[in-house]
Amino acid sequence: MIKDSLLVKIENLKFSYSANNKKIEVIREFNLDVYKNEFIAIVGPSGCGKSTLLNLIAGLLKPDHGNIELYNKNDSFFGYLFQKDTLLPWKTVYDNIAFPLTIRKYSKYEINEKVTKWIQLIGLEGFENSYTGQISQGMKKRVALAAALIYEPKIVLMDEPFSALDILTRETIENEVLKIWEKLKTTIIFVTHDLPEAIALSDRVVILTKLPAIKKTEYKINLPRPRNLVGISQDDEFHTIYKEIWTIFVEEVSIES
Ligand code: ADP
Ligand code: MG
Numbered sequence: 001m002i003k004d005s006l007l008v009k010i011e012n013l014k015f016s017y018s019a020n021n022k023k024i025e026v027i028r029e030f031n032l033d034v035y036k037n038e039f040i041a042i043v044g045p046s047g048c049g050k051s052t053l054l055n056l057i058a059g060l061l062k063p064d065h066g067n068i069e070l071y072n073k074n075d076s077f078f079g080y081l082f083q084k085d086t087l088l089p090w091k092t093v094y095d096n097i098a099f100p101l102t103i104r105k106y107s108k109y110e111i112n113e114k115v116t117k118w119i120q121l122i123g124l125e126g127f128e129n130s131y132t133g134q135i136s137q138g139m140k141k142r143v144a145l146a147a148a149l150i151y152e153p154k155i156v157l158m159d160e161p162f163s164a165l166d167i168l169t170r171e172t173i174e175n176e177v178l179k180i181w182e183k184l185k186t187t188i189i190f191v192t193h194d195l196p197e198a199i200a201l202s203d204r205v206v207i208l209t210k211l212p213a214i215k216k217t218e219y220k221i222n223l224p225r226p227r228n229l230v231g232i233s234q235d236d237e238f239h240t241i242y243k244e245i246w247t248i249f250v251e252e253v254s255i256e257s
Contacts, residue, residue, distance in 0.1 A: 009069040010034075010066070027213050029214040030053065039181060048211055049208065078155055079186075089132050092130060093128055097115045122146050155187045160192050174197075175228060190202060
C-alpha cells in the first residue's frame with residue numbers, strides 16, 4: 001500500500017489505569033498501521049481493553065509509552081459511533097443530524113443540502129421532524145450514523161455500536177454501513193467482541209488477548225465485496241475463515257483468568 005494513504009501509526013503502545021493506588025495494566029503491547037479506506041475490526045473478549053484502545057487512538061487517554069501518529073490531522077479527523085447513542089432526544093432527526101455541522105459553523109444552505117442527502121442515504125425520509133426520543137432503536141442508530149459521518153471524518157471509530165440491536169435490524173444497518181463506507185471511501189475502526197460480525201464486515205481482523213491486551217494476531221479477510229451480510233454466516237467461504245480464526249480466538253475467551 002502506498003505510504004500516502006497511511007492515516008494512523010500505532011507503535012509500542014502501553015497503557016495502565018491507576019485506581020485507588022493500584023495499577024491496572026490494560027494494554028501491554030499494541031502496534032497497528034491504519035490505511036485510508038480500510039475497514040478494520042478489533043476483536044477481543046469483554047473487558048480486554050477495546051474501548052480503552054479506541055479512547056487512546058482518539059486522544060481521550062494518553063499512552064504511558066509508545067506513540068500514536070495521526071497523519072494529515074484536521075479538526076474533523078475522527079467520527080464516533082458508540083453502543084449508547086449520544087443523540088439529543090428533545091431535538092428532531094433533522095436537527096440531530098445537522099448538529100455537528102452547526103457547531104462547525106457550516107452555512108444554513110450547506111447544512112440543508114447535506115442533511116437532506118443523509119436523510120435519504122439512511123432511509124429516514126418522512127421522519128425529519130420526529131423527535132429522536134420517540135423513534136425506534138434501529139432508526140436512532142441510523143441517525144447517529146449520519147451524525148457521525150456528515151462532516152466527513154477521515155476515520156470513524158465504532159465501539160460495539162450495534163450490539164444491543166436485534167439480529168435482523170443489526171444486519172440491515174450493517175449492510176447500510178458497508179454501502180456508505182464503499183461510497184464515501186472513509187476508514188472505519190470497528191471494535192467488537194463478536195467474531196462473526198468482525199469477519200463479515202472487515203478487511204482485517206485484529207485479535208486482542210485478554211487483559212493485559214497485546215495484539216495476538218491479525219487476519220486479512222478476502223471475502224468479495226460488495227458484501228451482503230444477510231445470510232453470510234451460511235456462506236462456505238465465510239465459514240472456512242470463521243473456523244480458522246475461531247480456534248485462535250477461543251484460546252482467549254475460554255480460559256478464565
Ligand atoms: P472492553 O471495551 O474490551 O470491554 P475496557 O477498555 O472498557 O474493555 O476495559 C479494560 C479494563 O480496564 C477492564 O478491566 C476495566 O475494568 C478497566 N477499566 C476501564 N475503565 C477504567 C477506568 N476508568 N479506571 C480503572 N479501570 C478501568
Ligand atoms: Mg468496551
